[in-house]
Amino acid sequence: MENKLNDKVIFITGGANGIGKSIVTAFCKENADVFFCDINDEEGKQLCNDLKDYKCTFIKTDVSDKDQLENAITSVLNQKADIDILINNAGVSWFGSILDISVEKFEKVLDTNLRPVFITAKILASHKAKSKIGKKYGRIINMASTRYLMSEPDSEAYAASKGGIVSLTHALANSLSKYNITVNCISPGWIDTGHYGELRPVDHQQHPSNRVGVPEDIARMCIFLCQPENNFINGQNIVIDGGMTKKMIYEE
Numbered sequence: 001m002e003n004k005l006n007d008k009v010i011f012i013t014g015g016a017n018g019i020g021k022s023i024v025t026a027f028c029k030e031n032a033d034v035f036f037c038d039i040n041d042e043e044g045k046q047l048c049n050d051l052k053d054y055k056c057t058f059i060k061t062d063v064s065d066k067d068q069l070e071n072a073i074t075s076v077l078n079q080k081a082d083i084d085i086l087i088n089n090a091g092v093s094w095f096g097s098i099l100d101i102s103v104e105k106f107e108k109v110l111d112t113n114l115r116p117v118f119i120t121a122k123i124l125a126s127h128k129a130k131s132k133i134g135k136k137y138g139r140i141i142n143m144a145s146t147r148y149l150m151s152e153p154d155s156e157a158y159a160a161s162k163g164g165i166v167s168l169t170h171a172l173a174n175s176l177s178k179y180n181i182t183v184n185c186i187s188p189g190w191i192d193t194g195h196y197g198e199l200r201p202v203d204h205q206q207h208p209s210n211r212v213g214v215p216e217d218i219a220r221m222c223i224f225l226c227q228p229e230n231n232f233i234n235g236q237n238i239v240i241d242g243g244m245t246k247k248m249i250y251e252e
Contacts, residue, residue, distance in 0.1 A: 004228050005030040009080045011073055012036040013063050013116060014090025016043040018193040019143065022215030023087060023222050028054035030223060033080065037061035037072045038090070063090045064111040066119060073123050082131070085139045085226050086124055088117045091161070095154050106157045113161035114168070117142050121172050121183070128179040138181030139226045142169050143218075146189045146241050162187070166237045173235030182234040184225055188218055189241020208243030 010027050014020040015036030021043075024036045028051045037059040038044045044058040061072040076083055091113040094105065121140060128138075145162040147155060165185055173183040191213040192199060204211045217240055225233060239245055 003031055005032050005223070005226060008032045008084040008226070009076070009082060010034050010085040010087065011076050011083050011120070012087045012089055013061070013069075013120070014038055014143075016040045016047055016058075019188065019191060019215045019218050020089040021047055022219040023089060024056065025051065026216070026219035026223055027085075028056050031055070032085070035059060035076045037063065037069075039063070063116040064108060066115075069116055069119055070123060073120055077123075077127050082127070083124055084137060085141075086120055087141045087143070087222060088120055088165075089143045090116060091143060093158050095158065097154050098156055101157060106160075109157035110161050110164070113158070114164045117165055117168055117172075121176065124181070125176055125179060128181075136180050137228055137231075138176070138179060140172065140176070140181055140183040141222055141225055142183070142185040144169070144185045144187040144237060146187050146239060146245050148187055148237070150245060169237065170235040177234075180231075182225075182231050184233060184236045184238060186218060186221055187237055187239045187241070189213060189239070189244050191215060191218060206244075207241075208247055211242065213240065213242055 005027065010032050012020060012024055012034065015024040016038035017040065024034055024047060027034050033055045035057045039062045041060045044060060048056050048058045059072045059075065061068045063069045092109055094109055142165050144165040147159050148162045148166045151159050169183055169185040176183055193215055196214065199212055221238060221240060224230060
């Protein structure tokens, strides 16, 4: 079977662990040319070492630092002349009472989760406009959350950032259509990133799919969206949550 992602150049933010690690690994196994950034230097280098048989490059980056993020994505463009796939996965999930969280911490969450989506898309669009490459393929996938439409107390900063990503996604889908780039986002539900064996039966059973999610569930959707023939999926928010947001829940 033809590997349609072979040698596609991909840039992934927040790729050193959790969902990002699974995405990096999945695209490496598709023989893509993978560049990923993360603030965690040790884990980023370890992942690259684990994937040494593939095309995998790590760039230490704090995505909340505008200059660092711009330098990271620009370095990939300078090396490869273009980026085919951009996945904005980096994020933090700080929670706290609105009485205690500072404006500065609220802004930090947005600077980490939301602002990089705009920065990376802007740089990629600017590159396409200047280079006039004219390729018929491009993908941006942004990582949102089911919290874009449902909340619990003390989650204002995180909810705002993820809701912003969903809205920014459909705006970008329209703005970047001239460059043949589709823009979609994924909203994961409960995705366990390292303690699956410690989960209780009720944790799994409350999901209509009868299990808590794993990072590979998200990585597989990224691979699907990046297949060249799937360019009619555009501007969408794809919820991957085992059915939880479609379940009516009331206390008995």
